[in-house]
Amino acid sequence: MKILLFGKDGQVGWELQRSLAPLGEIVTLDFGSREYCGDFTRFDGIADTVRAVAPDVIVNAAAYTAVDKAESEPERVRLINALAPAILAREAGKLGAWLVHYSTDYVFDGSGSAPRMETDSPAPLNVYGITKLEAEQAILTSGCNHLIFRTSWVFAARGSNFAKTMLRLAQQRDSLNVIDDQVGAPTGAELLADITAHVIRISRQRQNISGLYHLAAAGETSWYGYASFVLNFARQRGVKLTVAPENIVPVASNEFPSAARRPKNSRLDTGKLQSTFDLSLPSWETGVARMLTEILEKPL
Numbered sequence: 001m002k003i004l005l006f007g008k009d010g011q012v013g014w015e016l017q018r019s020l021a022p023l024g025e026i027v028t029l030d031f032g033s034r035e036y037c038g039d040f041t042r043f044d045g046i047a048d049t050v051r052a053v054a055p056d057v058i059v060n061a062a063a064y065t066a067v068d069k070a071e072s073e074p075e076r077v078r079l080i081n082a083l084a085p086a087i088l089a090r091e092a093g094k095l096g097a098w099l100v101h102y103s104t105d106y107v108f109d110g111s112g113s114a115p116r117m118e119t120d121s122p123a124p125l126n127v128y129g130i131t132k133l134e135a136e137q138a139i140l141t142s143g144c145n146h147l148i149f150r151t152s153w154v155f156a157a158r159g160s161n162f163a164k165t166m167l168r169l170a171q172q173r174d175s176l177n178v179i180d181d182q183v184g185a186p187t188g189a190e191l192l193a194d195i196t197a198h199v200i201r202i203s204r205q206r207q208n209i210s211g212l213y214h215l216a217a218a219g220e221t222s223w224y225g226y227a228s229f230v231l232n233f234a235r236q237r238g239v240k241l242t243v244a245p246e247n248i249v250p251v252a253s254n255e256f257p258s259a260a261r262r263p264k265n266s267r268l269d270t271g272k273l274q275s276t277f278d279l280s281l282p283s284w285e286t287g288v289a290r291m292l293t294e295i296l297e298k299p300l
């Protein structure tokens with residue numbers, strides 16, 4: 001099998017380099033790659049790359065993910081998050097290749113408290129969510145074989161993330177306020193990458209699995225619950241904190257004004273993915289504990 005991976009150095013892309021390697025030949029690209037174009041603002045270059053590599057599977061882990069900044073440059077966000085994936089879908093269709101793409105809980109408005117199903121109507125609140133939804137629709141209507149995984153609150157040991165920020169602030173400050181009215185499931189890039197590899201293997205035998213799937217770790221928490229878990233874990237490992245986990249102050253979203261509105265309910269129902277692929281998704285705590293173990297082994 002030949003796989004073409006875009007966005008190789010992002011959180012998910014980095015883990016995909018590992019998880020996809022045993023499946024066959026893999027060509028990995030990022031924004032600045034030289035041999036082939038991996039820049040999503042250059043549509044001709046992206047199309048030429050797909051034609052030259054002629055993969056069996058295209059995996060798109062590239063995206064514009066700076067949700068607040070996206071509000072101030074919607075045209076650029078649309079190029080990267082919506083129009084470039086549409087080119088990939090068109091080229092995948094011509095080649096008969098599969099397209100694997102990642103989307104987001106931010107396609108929903110976050111009303112209510114029920115976990116969202118794939119059949120629920122999207123209504124994004126911000127530019128990032130609008131452009132991610134546009135990509136989904138372009139892929140669905142292109143007719144190519146596709147796997148779209150909607151996920152939430154992605155973290156990885158590599159690079160910066162929410163847990164590292166909480167650890168740093170809890171060692172520098174006297175107090176810490178964290179949002180308690182947005183609920184979701186922190187989902188590890190490792191988990192996303194491992195499930196992607198598993199499903200790609202299955203796609204070789206079963207064409208009828210093409211579709212949209214919700215993929216997030218099991219369970220739910222708020223950012224406040226997530227921060228509390230991180231600091232409790234760190235304290236148990238002997239990290240000296242100036243803010244104890246029980247002293248974090250839970251606050252409402254409106255106490256942290258931001259450029260982009262965010263959904264309060266980011267719960268995703270993952271039943272379709274679990275039953276279609278006979279998978280059981282681990283709890284968010286399992287993945288976060290593993291990531292914390294890795295980062296706490298190194299000096300902060």
Ligand SMILES: NC(=O)c1ccc[n+]([C@@H]2O[C@H](COP(=O)([O-])OP(=O)(O)OC[C@H]3O[C@@H](n4cnc5c(N)ncnc54)[C@H](OP(=O)(O)O)[C@@H]3O)[C@@H](O)[C@H]2O)c1
Pocket residue numbers: 007008009010011012013030031038039040041060061062063064065080101102103104105132150151152153154155
């Ligand atoms: N992060 C989350 O919480 C989250 C939640 C739900 C869904 N998702 C989705 O999951 C997927 C993977 O996200 P992630 O967390 O791995 O994101 P990430 O760490 O931000 O990685 C995205 C990658 O895309 C690259 N990129 C940016 N602009 C590009 C361009 N013009 N051309 C080519 N590459 C470009 C980035 O490069 P630079 O770093 O150099 O900009 C980065 O390597 C995305 O589709 C995202 O929308 C993420």
